[in-house]
Amino acid sequence: MACISAQGELSESARSILTALENPSTPEDVASRTALPLFRVRAGLREMAEAELVTLSNSLYTPTDRGRSLLH
Amino acid sequence: MSSQETHKIQENNTSEATTTASLPRLGMAAPLFEAVTTHGKIRLDDFRGGWVVLFSHPADFTPVCTTEFLAFAAIAPELRKRNVELLGLSIDSTSSHIAWVRNIKDKFGIDIPFPIIADSNKDVATLYGMVSPGESKTETSRCVFVIDPNGIVRAMIYYPLTTGRNTDEIIRLIDALQTTDKHAVATPANWKPGDKVIVPPPATMEDVEARLKAGFECTDWYFCKKAI
Numbered sequence: 580m581a582c583i584s585a586q587g588e589l590s591e592s593a594r595s596i597l598t599a600l601e602n603p604s605t606p607e608d609v610a611s612r613t614a615l616p617l618f619r620v621r622a623g624l625r626e627m628a629e630a631e632l633v634t635l636s637n638s639l640y641t642p643t644d645r646g647r648s649l650l651h
Numbered sequence: 652m653s654s655q656e657t658h659k660i661q662e663n664n665t666s667e668a669t670t671t672a673s674l675p676r677l678g679m680a681a682p683l684f685e686a687v688t689t690h691g692k693i694r695l696d697d698f699r700g701g702w703v704v705l706f707s708h709p710a711d712f713t714p715v716c717t718t719e720f721l722a723f724a725a726i727a728p729e730l731r732k733r734n735v736e737l738l739g740l741s742i743d744s745t746s747s748h749i750a751w752v753r754n755i756k757d758k759f760g761i762d763i764p765f766p767i768i769a770d771s772n773k774d775v776a777t778l779y780g781m782v783s784p785g786e787s788k789t790e791t792s793r794c795v796f797v798i799d800p801n802g803i804v805r806a807m808i809y810y811p812l813t814t815g816r817n818t819d820e821i822i823r824l825i826d827a828l829q830t831t832d833k834h835a836v837a838t839p840a841n842w843k844p845g846d847k848v849i850v851p852p853p854a855t856m857e858d859v860e861a862r863l864k865a866g867f868e869c870t871d872w873y874f875c876k877k878a879i
Contacts, residue, residue, distance in 0.1 A: 618697040618736060619690060626691065 582627050589649050596623050597632065597646055603639035674780040675807065681705075681798045682778045686740075689748050690766035693738075695802070702735040702829075703798040704821060707781045707791035711743045711751035715815045719793070720755060720763055722818040727764050733825055734800070737765035741791055742776060745769040786812050795821060797828065834879050847876040 582593035589597065592615060599612040606624055610617040624640050627633045632646035642650075675681055685694045695703070706723070708716040723737055730737060741748075748767045755761055770776050770791075781791040793810035805828050810816050827838040836848040852873045853859045859872045867875040 616736060617701065618693060621697040622691055622693045625694075625697075 582623060582630060582632065583649075587649075592619065592623060593627060593632075594650065596620060596627065597642055597650055600633065600640055600642050600646075603636070603641045605638055606640070609640070675796060675804045677804055677807065679804055681796065681802050681804045683802075684775050684778060686768040686770065686775050687745055688738075688766035688768050689745060689752060693766055693768075695798075698736055698738075698798070699802060700800050702733065702800060702825065703738055703796075704730065704735055704825075705738045705740065705779070705796040705798060706816075707740045707776065707779075707794045709787065709790035709793070709812050710741055711747045712754070715813070716741075717751075717755060717759075719815050719818075721759060721761055722815075723765070724761050724763050726818045726822055729822055730825065733822075733829060735825055739765060739767035740770050740775055740781070741767070742770050742773055742782075742789065744771050783809075783811075797821075797824060799828070799832075830879070836877070836879065839876070847878050850875040850877055 582590055584590065595613045595615060596609055599609045604612075606617060606620045609615075609624070610620045613620065615623075624633060624635075627646065628635055628640070631643055632649065633640045633642050681695060683695050685692060695705075708719060710716060720739075723739070727737055743751075748769055752763045752767070755763060768775055773782065776782050776791050779794065779796060781794045782788065783792045786792060790812065792812065793814070793816055795806075795808040795816065796804055797806040799805045806824055808816070808821075808824075823843060826844050827842055830836065830838060830844070830848065834848065835851070837851060839846070839849050842848070847868065850862070850867050853862045862875060863869060863872060865875075867877045869875040
């Protein structure tokens with residue numbers, strides 16, 4: 580999904596996913612809020628977790644401070 | 652025979668055995684993989700809970716494959732209604748895939764909505780036995796693997812390089828598999844949604860008697876249909 584460009588900006592789909600994470604959410608929640616296919620949400624969240632933009636706890640994803648900062 | 656030759660034969664045998672052992676079989680778990688695609692890095696497991704049609708094509712920027720991609724793009728909305736995602740693959744680079752997808756948009760006005768695996772090193776193609784060396788050692792055949800929400804291989808179709816696939820048949824196949832799962836029935840030749848389905852044959856004499864009284868449309872004890 581390439582959640583962050585070489586310029587350090589969020590991709591469009593990464594921005595959609597992060598925006599949908601207002602509350603701790605499952606990939607299924609995010610998919611229904613964004614209308615993105617579930618497989619893309621899962622892959623995107625995994626990539627964003629590796630980039631430390633989101634954290635996973637008890638099957639729920641939450642944006643990190645860095646993730647939130649990139650939204651603004 | 653030198654020890655070096657022996658080692659080579661053992662290596663070849665091991666390689667062949669490994670390849671054979673990993674080839675998908677109907678009713679067995681689809682081999683898992685992680686691959687780079689036009690939509691980023693994707694794992695097969697990302698599709699769990701939904702159906703996947705994993706299909707390969709021989710090469711980007713070739714005419715038959717282009718007609719197939721147009722046809723797959725056309726059925727993508729119908730497949731999505733059935734909780735099915737498409738996942739393409741060929742032994743080409745991501746750059747080649749992106750350039751081809753852009754070319755299809757430019758020349759035919761069609762968006763390709765599904766990801767395409769860039770399997771340059773043949774990892775996934777080897778795992779799924781998509782290369783038919785008798786046809787080509789460098790291209791994947793026109794393979795289709797239908798994988799269900801539990802990650803089980805439910806159907807496989809292999810077409811040669813020269814023959815474009817029939818995407819209506821892929822939808823029909825999905826409809827038949829989903830009908831089988833929902834109603835515990837089988838589907839006859841050329842079945843389409845709305846047609847009568849086959850009631851599985853009875854396994855015991857007691858079942859035969861019960862079957863004949865059940866009100867199915869029976870030609871004989873083993874050949875019964877019903878509407879659903």
